[in-house]
Amino acid sequence: xxxxxxxxxxxxxxxxxxxxxxxxxxxxxxxxxxxxxxxxxxxxxxxxxxxxxxxxxxxxxxxxxxxxxxxxxxxxxxxxxxxxxxxxxxxxxxxxxxxxxxxxxxxxxxxxxxxxxxxxxxxxxxxxxxxxxxxxxxxxxxxxxxxxxxxxxxxxxxxxxxxxxxxxxxxxxxxxx
Numbered sequence: 001x002x003x004x005x006x007x008x009x010x011x012x013x014x015x016x017x018x019x020x021x022x023x024x025x026x027x028x029x030x031x032x033x034x035x036x037x038x039x040x041x042x043x044x045x046x047x048x049x050x051x052x053x054x055x056x057x058x059x060x061x062x063x064x065x066x067x068x069x070x071x072x073x074x075x076x077x078x079x080x081x082x083x084x085x086x087x088x089x090x091x092x093x094x095x096x097x098x099x100x101x102x103x104x105x106x107x108x109x110x111x112x113x114x115x116x117x118x119x120x121x122x123x124x125x126x127x128x129x130x131x132x133x134x135x136x137x138x139x140x141x142x143x144x145x146x147x148x149x150x151x152x153x154x155x156x157x158x159x160x161x162x163x164x165x166x167x168x169x170x171x172x173x174x175x176x177x
Contacts, residue, residue: 003176011156014165018047021076023118030082034060039125049074065100085123099141116154135171
């Protein structure tokens with residue numbers, strides 16, 4: 001599913017964040033120490049190789065909502081932007097912290113002249129954020145940033161499950177239409 005707004009294309013796809021070979025930067029749903037871990041972080045670290053952990057180690061710890069950037073190493077992507085999403089029910093205010101993840105990643109991408117970026121559904125796995133609420137918050141946060149972006153031309157949401165894609169598609173119709 002594709003939406004256009006302000007000369008920026010928003011794409012919603014079901015798939016694997018590590019297999020977005022046509023995207024310049026992918027976003028890692030990181031942990032505070034920027035270690036491999038499980039879920040998205042584990043998959044990205046396994047695909048990128050040990051150099052990713054070596055470069056990201058001095059950038060840790062990060063706080064919820066923060067974003068930092070590294071090279072992509074063995075990934076097809078030039079960069080990985082690492083964001084620490086909030087733990088639902090623990091990190092407050094979780095809605096603002098989740099929005100900050102997306103906005104800080106987009107701002108960092110724009111500053112680095114990155115034209116395309118792919119996001120997973122940050123905080124919806126082990127951090128327990130309800131998928132529908134996360135979709136609403138993240139897409140609105142992206143929409144708020146779009147008028148400020150000068151370099152980013154493609155924003156892709158990569159959802160692991162079909163069910164998640166369906167929820168994001170419903171929310172995207174409200175936000176972008």
